[in-house]
Amino acid sequence: MDKKAFRTLMRQRRVALGNAERLRQSHLICEQLLGWYDAQRDAGLTPFSRVASVISYGTEPDTTEFVTGLHERGIQVIVPVPYTDHTMRWAAWTPDVELEETELKGLSQPVGKRFDHDILTEVEAIQVPALAVDSHGHRMGQGGGFYDRVLYHLAQTLDRPVVTLSPVFSHEYYPDFSPIPTDDHDQPVNGAVTTAGIHWTVSGHEK
């Protein structure tokens, strides 16, 4: 199956889950993510100060509870500001920030100051949106190549690891066989987060 067909199929499955089931899983995914951040902090491992996340839209896992939890813990949240030329910048998110529509219809972004990718040198973790992830870290995104570009740029410029995690619904994580079509430009993610917890991929030893 090619990427376009697979993407369409995964989007249809998200719709078929229904709102109640999407919200049920989203709540548990957020609990898993916050639990991991708390465990890291309590173990004195990563003193998180800034995390890149997203403003969820449509049928994506709703990570509002996660970003709100980060904010309550004093962790700064930045989210993407996507442009129609498939580049991105970043903006600070807080629970009460005013939102506006992005250049891409249907997505929201905070109003206010924009940052370029250099701000990612100051994040300890990046939430990478995905429609599916396999145990090798292969990821199917929404098709803009936005995150592939960002993660490639980071791999070239960063001299320390940054954790990349993709929250997905349970059926979207493939632990064994993988139907995810891949290209050479695809950048792997370190883990998939489902209701069951964090599944570290071979590209992301347990952090």
Ligand SMILES: Nc1nc2c(c(=O)[nH]1)N(C=O)[C@@H](CNc1ccc(C(=O)N[C@@H](CCC(=O)O)C(=O)O)cc1)CN2
């Ligand atoms: N919440 C959230 N924010 C995000 C992303 C995301 O996946 N989730 N992005 C992650 O990259 C960027 C936006 N990416 C997008 C990429 C494509 C389309 C889109 O509308 N695509 C077309 C056709 C795609 C195709 O199949 O070729 C469509 O849906 O009709 C929307 C957003 C930045 N912000």
Ligand SMILES: Nc1ncnc2c1ncn2[C@@H]1O[C@H](COP(=O)(O)OP(=O)(O)OP(=O)(O)O)[C@@H](O)[C@H]1O
């Ligand atoms: N590093 C890159 N530089 C230039 N173009 C790229 C790069 N990475 C991906 N692209 C282009 O972006 C387009 C979409 O790629 P792909 O289908 O893999 O996106 P995706 O991973 O699903 O999306 P996203 O990263 O936004 O979640 C492709 O046409 C690809 O050629």
